[in-house]
Amino acid sequence: MGEIIHVTFGAExxxxxxxxxxxxxLTAVGALFGDDESxxxxxxxxxxxxxxxxxxxxPVVRVAAKVPxxxxxxxxxxxxxxxxxxxxxxxxATTCHAVRVVTAAIYDLCTSKLRAKPS
Numbered sequence: 001m002g003e004i005i006h007v008t009f010g011a012e013x014x015x016x017x018x019x020x021x022x023x024x025x026l027t028a029v030g031a032l033f034g035d036d037e038s039x040x041x042x043x044x045x046x047x048x049x050x051x052x053x054x055x056x057x058x059p060v061v062r063v064a065a066k067v068p069x070x071x072x073x074x075x076x077x078x079x080x081x082x083x084x085x086x087x088x089x090x091x092x093a094t095t096c097h098a099v100r101v102v103t104a105a106i107y108d109l110c111t112s113k114l115r116a117k118p119s
Contacts, residue, residue: 019048026110033113043110047102054098063087 023044030040063083067076102109 015048015052018051019044022047022106026106029107030111033111035112040110047106047110051099051102054102055095058091058095061087061091 023041026040026044026047027037030037065079065083067079071079
């Protein structure tokens with residue numbers, strides 16, 4: 001008892017919408033390159049699973065810091081909260097970056113043709 005559980009309502013619906021969009025997008029782009037539709041749908045499903053794991057399977061992060069012995073309890077609580085918030089912001093930034101990088105490369109990763117690189 002006493003644990004806080006954060007719930008995002010509609011998250012499953014958002015995941016399913018994204019999965020459908022990736023499937024339709026990869027199928028459409030794959031068709032331009034002559035890629036098999038079933039292969040493109042399988043690749044979209046793989047992208048969905050990878051991105052979902054990146055977002056949902058974040059490992060536990062433990063932060064240890066030496067707190068000066070002469071700090072009052074109120075300041076220890078503030079410092080602890082600030083360290084926790086900083087760690088969570090770092091995890092959020094890293095996760096968002098990983099998802100952006102993967103989604104930006106989805107067509108290059110999943111179709112038979114690579115986009116022409118600018119010189």
